[in-house]
Amino acid sequence: MITSTRPQQVLLEPLAVDVFATTLRGELIPPGDPSYEQHRRVWNGSIDRHPGLIARCAGIADVRSAIRFAREQGLLVAVRGGGHSFPGYSVCDGGMVIDLSLMKGIRVDPEARTARVQAGALLGELDRETQEFGLAVTTGIVTHTGVAGLTLGGGLGWLQRKHGLMIDNLLSVDVVTADGEFVTASQSRNADLFWGLRGGGGNFGIATEFEFRLHPVGPDIFAGPVFWAMEDAPEVLRFYRDWIADCPDELMTIVVQRRAPDLPVIPRDLVGRHMIAVVACHVGTVNDGERVMRPLKSFGRPLLDLCQPKPYLVHQSMFDPSYPHGWWYYVRACDVAELTNDVIDIMAEHGRRIVSPISSIGLWQMGGAVARVRDEDTAFNGRGAGFTFNINGNSYTADGFDAEREWARDYWSALAPYHSSVYVNFLMDEGKGRVREAYGPAKYDRLTTLKRRYDPDNVFRLNQNIPPAP
Incomplete structure (x- = not known):
């Protein structure tokens, strides 16, 4: 867990800070500034850090000036773009945040x-x-x-x-x-x-x-989730595995396990129920998408089918209500080569154990164009993975967060015999060994x-x- 920390005392020469401020086209925010609390906060509410300065850069000149000042003063540097890193690396205690959020061109x-x-x-x-x-x-x-x-x-x-x-x-x-x-x-x-x-x-x-x-792409595509009861997970996942075996590249899917969220599109009698969903996005023609999705939509006993023609932009924002700013987020992640019967059994068992209304897993389908790039061409590792797990143990506040973290860790540990690699953007603060694992020895x-x-x-x-x- 990333615990809350007290602000560290930063001893900076006031004149040096004033001179630095005059070099910025953006703004320099110290502790005590009316906007300090707003700008030190990041997406993950479990992160509570207090930088000594926040330099909100308006351009490259500001970025260069901020780096020079931080190095001259011996300050730890955190770089913020969207502020969305799971472990909160876009803010620090005592050092300087180089905030790029004004640079939106x-x-x-x-x-x-x-x-x-x-x-x-x-x-x-x-x-x-x-x-x-x-x-x-x-x-x-x-x-x-x-x-x-x-x-x-x-x-x-x-x-x-x-x-x-x-x-x-x-x-x-x-x-x-x-x-x-x-x-x-x-x-x-x-x-x-x-x-x-x-x-x-x-x-x-x-x-x-x-x-x-x-x-x-678009503007209209065929996309969205199809939901089944969690107790149907083994059958759904076995069907899903066979269905995607020869699917076209135009189809991308994410399997989601969670309790049905309280959203306008979810019927009231389903809210809070343990569900498994296949969320699909077909970026060919709408007619082709409907044809490709037909077997999934008709499998078993779906409780809710929201997979339909829609604007690409609408589909892109469908997960936003499930990951707002300020909730407490913890993730464990791994890649697996294939969706074996053992992996399916682990998913079914741990899906049933979800307690928080906002904890979930996302099983990302890999392959297609990702796997056709030569592994040695980029630092990214894991192009041969069959699937990527993102196991989110989340809570609204600190209440219940420890239990959700343990659920995520238990789920991840159960999958340990099948781990291949891990997507670096899904890592928490897990140490040097996990970073090395994310790239493999040669690339590292x-x-x-x-x-x-x-x-x-x-x-x-x-x-x-x-x-x-x-």
């Missing part, structure tokens, strides 16, 4: 089918701009997630089986390094850094702008060498940290 080139996106943009903001032209890039499943953090860790999302991960559609990244230098990384410029940024997280600098390749060693070149002092260590090679 998005420019779509519909003819070239590309988009340039600043690091403070959120997924929903990017989707809104690209869909105006009938285009999209893979983004995640909660619209208030930050583009930067999701991309740098790999970027799973509804389009991944058809169009690949976010990093597979990344053309270039602008980065401010630990010494304040501005560099651009792409296949043709600083290619080694570009390799590391595609999965290596924020270890090598502060990404300030991304360029993505876009694809025609290459990343430590890259870290030594771009951040030898490990300035950017408040992340799933890759220390510089000795």
Whole structure:
């Protein structure tokens, strides 16, 4: 558990702070400022940290100035894009938060089918701009997630089986390094850094702008969840395993186990009931989507079927009510090679044990375009995984949080014989060994060498940290 902490005393020379403030086009927020409480808070309500300064940067010059000041003053640096990291790495105690949330510029080139996106943009903001032209890039499943953090860790999302991960559609990244230098990384410029940024997280600098390749998507797709009672989970999962065995790349699914949420679309007699759902997103034609989904929609005894034609933007935001700011979130994650009968039995057993109305698991279908990129082409690991587990033990407040964490850990431990790798964006603060596991020994060693070149002092260590090679 990430416990609440008291503010650490930061002894800064007032004149130095004043001089630094004059260099910013954005704003500098110290403790005591009327907006300090608002800007120190992050998405995960279990994180309660008090930085010594928050530099809300309005552009690259601000970012460079903030890095120089933090290094001169010996301050721990946290970098905030969307503030959505599970372990709360986008805020720190006593140091400086370099907050990019003012940097929201998005420019779509519909003819070239590309988009340039600043690091403070959120997924929903990017989707809104690209869909105006009938285009999209893979983004995640909660619209208030930050583009930067999701991309740098790999970027799973509804389009991944058809169009690949976010990093597979990344053309270039602008980065401010630990010494304040501005560099651009792409296949043709600083290619080694570009390799590391595609999965290596924020270890090598502060990404300030991304360029993505876009694809025609929508505006209408066939998508949504189909729900069954949790007691039907073994039969549903066995059918699901067979159904997706030869499914087209246009289909992406996430299996969800949870208690039915209290939402307007859920009938009152189902709210709170233990359910298993297959949430589907078919990004081909609506007619093809209806045809592909027909066997699932007619299997067994569905309690609720919300899988239907809808705008892509509507589907992209469907999980937002389940992951709002301020709830207490804890996650354990792992990849598995296949959905064996033993894994299905574990899922059925632990799904029945869910207590909190907001705890859940998401089983992400992998494969398709994700698996067709050569593993050695990016730092991201796990392209051969069959499925990725995201086990969320959540509570509204501190009440009940310990019990939900234990449920998540027990579920994860039961799956231990089947773990293959882990998606780095789904890690909590789990130690060096788990970070190494997320990349595998060969990639991890290459990343430590890259870290030594771009951040030898490990300035950017408040992340799933890759220390510089000795």
